[in-house]
Amino acid sequence: MDMPAPDAGVIARKDRIVARLRSVLPPDAVIDDPAETRAYECDALTAYRCPPLAVVLPASTVEVAAVLRICHEERVPVVPRGSGTSLAGGALPTADSVILGVARLNAVLETDCANRFIRVQAGRTNLSVTGAVEAEGFFYAPDPSSQLACAIAGNIAMNSGGAHCLKYGVTTNNLLGVTMVLMDGTVVEIGGPHLDAPGLDLLGVICGSEGQLGVVTEACLRILPRPEGARPVLIAFGSNEVAGACVSDIIRAGVLPVAIEFMDRPCIRACEDFARAGYPDCEALLIIEVEGSPPEIDEQLGLIRQIAARHEPLEMREAKDEDEARRIWLGRKSAFGAMGQINDYMCLDGTIPVSQLPHVLRRIGEMSREFGLEVANVFHAGDGNMHPLILFDANRPGDLEKCEAFGAEILKLCVEVGGCLTGEHGVGIEKRDLMGVQFDPADLEAQMRVKDVFDPAWLLNPAKVFPLAATAARRRAA
Amino acid sequence: MRKGEGGPAMIEPGDEAELAEAVAAARGPLRIRGGGTRPLGSPVAGEVLSTARLAGITLYEPGALTLVARAGTPLAEVEAALAAEGQRLPFEPIDHRGLLGTSGAPTIGGVVAANASGPRRIAVGAARDFLIGVRFVDGEGRVVKNGGRVMKNVTGYDLVKLMAGSWGTLGVLSEVSFKVLPAAAASATLTLRGLADAEAVRALAAALTSPFEVTGAAHDPGAAGGPATLIRIEGFESSVAYRADRLARRLAPFGPAEVERDPAANAAIWAAVRDVRALHGLPGDVWRFSVKPGEGPALAARLGARRLLYDWGGGLVWALAAPGEDLRARMGAIGGHGTLVRAGPESRGRIPAFHPEPPALAALAAGLRRKFDPRGILNPGLMDEVAPAGSVPA
Incomplete structure (x- = not known):
């Protein structure tokens, strides 16, 4: 960089x-x-x-x-x-x-x-x-x-x-x-x-x-x-694919949960070791939260449980009170902290079409083995915004570079299946040099022209978002 | 590419490449036309460029809540495809035909170009909030894409929002992508009768600040049978029943609420609000003001309108006024903006259709137009912008 x-x-x-x-x-x-x-x-x-x-x-x-x-x-x-x-x-x-x-x-x-x-x-x-x-x-x-x-x-x-x-x-x-x-x-x-x-x-x-x-x-x-209230349910599955299919079915059924969070096995394990939230031992789990009055929540969760039941869940755990709700969220909310305890990590946030979840998770697993770096996945499944956490050791020479190369491959995969480089973290310097993967020169030119209008001298945060080569002339002219 | 023969000159590209070619080859101003049902803005002289043949849904994944369509696809086709899967465009786009006396079929690209929304905008957002990707051809004939088909995307600048509501003045849309949502299984409308405007808007605020997820909040002071204050709830059957009951109790200080549960009746009530049916066929200029909801009645009192309709909890004020007057002059210290939506011959082209902006913002907008359409050939003047230097004369 x-x-x-x-x-x-x-x-x-x-x-x-x-x-x-x-x-x-x-x-x-x-x-x-x-x-x-x-x-x-x-x-x-x-x-x-x-x-x-x-x-x-x-x-x-x-x-x-x-x-x-x-x-x-x-x-x-x-x-x-x-x-x-x-x-x-x-x-x-x-x-x-x-x-x-x-x-x-x-x-x-x-x-x-x-x-x-x-x-x-x-x-x-x-x-x-x-x-x-x-x-x-x-x-x-x-x-x-x-x-x-x-x-x-x-x-x-x-x-x-x-x-x-x-x-x-x-x-x-x-x-x-x-x-x-x-x-x-x-x-x-x-x-x-x-x-x-x-x-x-x-x-x-x-x-x-x-x-x-x-x-x-x-x-x-x-x-x-x-809202009057909110309540999460935790559902454990035997594979990422099945969990992904369940997400899609829930959305198609007309339920609009306020959150659908997805964690895979490496992430579940790390969170368990760190936060002891009492998560089941499984390949993938979903935390789904709905809102409303108690009877409304019962109805929505009932429907979600019915749908999930068709996907052979290993376990369904509905929060009965505030304390149980807190415990369900505990592991998810401490996911990044848990990862930080084990290793240095790099957090990506590419978004993919929800239908591509199983394919992308499988490919990330394969790449993880090729690069020799472990990945834990925790993400907002309802909107396809992934958060693969690549674990590396900053003290080992070459590990950061290997991690960045692996990250770039994951983001290219996200674009390839119809998604994007970043769903909520922004481009900054991190994804700046990958912008050409998602955008043609004309696409980037149209965006840079907006900056030309607001900041003709290119003085505001000039080295971010766009590949340096693409902005060199503009920054020099300043 | 088809060129109009016999009739008025019209360019009808059959795909995006032809569209790019047509814009690049243009030697004068172009009037961009979708379905031709929303002739807002100041008149544009120029050759008509129609998106009618850029049609068809290119991708629809109900499980991902995503739909992509070419810009010229009829809105009705999009809505039918969504309805078949129990989904909908959440922002409930206004159909301008009745209000403007136009005919033809609205297109999905026209919905985007106009950022056309309806009553549900107050709860879930406008067309621009559900638009997640665009492809367009800029004024020099370059194809540009922005956003995509995923609902969370912060990769680069958000030109998607910039294109929504730009009325074809920055580029000609060729394809648009949306986040869609499940259609509600049931709905209810609560009606309060006889409230004065200010009282009605207080009732709407009481509804909108409740946890019952109100998705429509309108007031028709001239309704047959006296002023009607309308509040909509949508959701699962039992949920709607519960919320209607709780809401009626909350609104008891404003009087008893009639509750309508029939789906067809509810659809009709809100289509009338959406399309401003109260003003259909009445002579005069039609104005649309967007203000802080609580200030709607104060604004209305200043307008001296012949007929009014409030939506968005009081923040959207539709006013039928005597022709030829720029009603914005009556806003005083009330913040917000006014658009001249339907203008008679006394007003059209003489009173700006779009709200004039402060000089610094007008300069930014003019700068963007110069970048996206340096020759000034895309719907020039429609948004009352100052023509960029060196633009092609009409």
Whole structure:
């Protein structure tokens, strides 16, 4: 994985740039001491690190605009950063870049339950958005695994999903409006508590643009009334194929569970060792959650059990109370932590058509043997968003490279069967060089032209999303 | 490729390659035409480019909730295929024919180009929320794909959303993919009678903030028999019965609720809301405002409309007004946007059909159009955009 060579001219002007940034921000909001900028050298993709030129922590839209205006004038690349939980390297700096952290933009600006929205500053964490409205019986639906830490700004940048998006959609389906600062310091307001765009759907293309089109400082989010209740059922199967077929049958039957999670044997075993959730010893298991009042839940789970019964389940375990529900989710929610206990791992998130699940799982198993690296699969089965975790040893020379090569093969397979490289983590630097597998040059050109409009100088997070070779001329021209 | 003979000039490509060829070869503006049932926007002069022959469902996997169709496929064909598997397009696209006095068959590409949604939009989202992939030809004749056929996809920029509701001004759609959902087994409509607009919208908010998953929330102040406030619930049979009962109790402060359980009657009630039947055949301009739901009645009070219909919990206001007036001037401090959907000769082409945007956003939109359609030949002027420099004159 390469990053562009830093601009020596920018690095030479560091003192002047930092002084200008200090002139528009409080003293503690500009960090340039190398001992402190090191804290921003990577995000959750820790294999790649590089301390930035400086870090700024603005606390208002006005301050963000002032910072961007200076960086625009000085031709300094800016890397926006939410909470730094990106698994794709979305917030990885270069040595000539300024990290713009939104952590201090964390206020709730307005809650309006009757009109079903909340307006927050974009550095606020995902879970604390729900926290701000749960006393009124509401919640914010997208729930990425990192929701305790991740910022709404990062959720918007990556169009984050979560376990419950089969029913509630991903970030873009729950985002009503933004206040955003363009690279030249222009502040724009898009959308709001009303629905749909008056003209072109700019909000739609901003969401998921990985911090390359502007810096979102405020967001208007849809909130939903909490359902009366929810209950999971755990179903164990003798093979991945059968579990996959069961998922498809449930969907065809007209049931729309709020979540369908899938774990394979290596993952089940690791979670069992780590969390002792009491999962059955089986090849594959599904955790299916439905919502409603108790009788409604009974009816839906009854139907699901009937369908599952046709697939020779080894065991069906319905939560009878809160505690059992918690235990069913315990293993799934600790899956990544469990993996981290055993090994270093790389987490992929390609999406495939649900019908291809058995085929893809079989192929991943074969490739696992070819590469000599173990894989555990845990994923959102209802929407085909896979999460193969490739286990490797970072201390063993060559293992990371082998792991990356294996990961690339899995993602190519996802595209080959009609899917995509990333379902919810984003491209960042991780999948940047694989974009040519999914897109023709004309497809990528159309996307890069959008960036040309919002950020003509290619200064915002410029080394992400697109293959470096494809963006070289644009970045040089800047 | 077929060229119109005898009648008005019309280009009818038979596949995507021919479509790309036709756009690349165009020497003047093109009027992009799906079913021709949604003539919104300012008038466009130019040769008609029809997607009628780009038709057919190319992939439908009910177990994956995914459908892919060529842009010119009749909507009715898509809906029939889905219905045969007990599924549907969840966003309930409006049929504009009755309101606009058009005939012909709406196409699935037209639904996307118009981002056409209906009452269920308030609960589940718009057409753009269920659109998961597009193929299109840009203004220079290049074929571009974005998104795909899977429902979770963040690979690269989301041009899918950008294409939805762009009315053919960024590219000509050749294929569209959707996430679909199971159709509900049962439905119920609760009707409250005689409520004033503001009270009705409070009742709708009470319904929409309940945990009972309301999928329609409309108010018709001019209904035969007095103002009717309509609330829809959908789901499994026993669930609908339970929720209707609970909801009626919750809404008791607003008066007794009549409950309609007959499937055909419910379909008719919501088709009328979806297609704005209250305004069919009445003379005047038709406006469509999208505002914060609670502000719908305040907006309506300012409009001085001849006839009104509220949907989306009060946030969508349909208004029939005297011809020739730009009703947006009456919005005052109320945020949101207004579209002139049906305009008489006094208004069409004189009053912008689409809501004017602040300069910074208009500049971004103009920049995108220059990139996707540098010659300015795709439905130029339809969305009241400023013609890009160097565009082909009509």
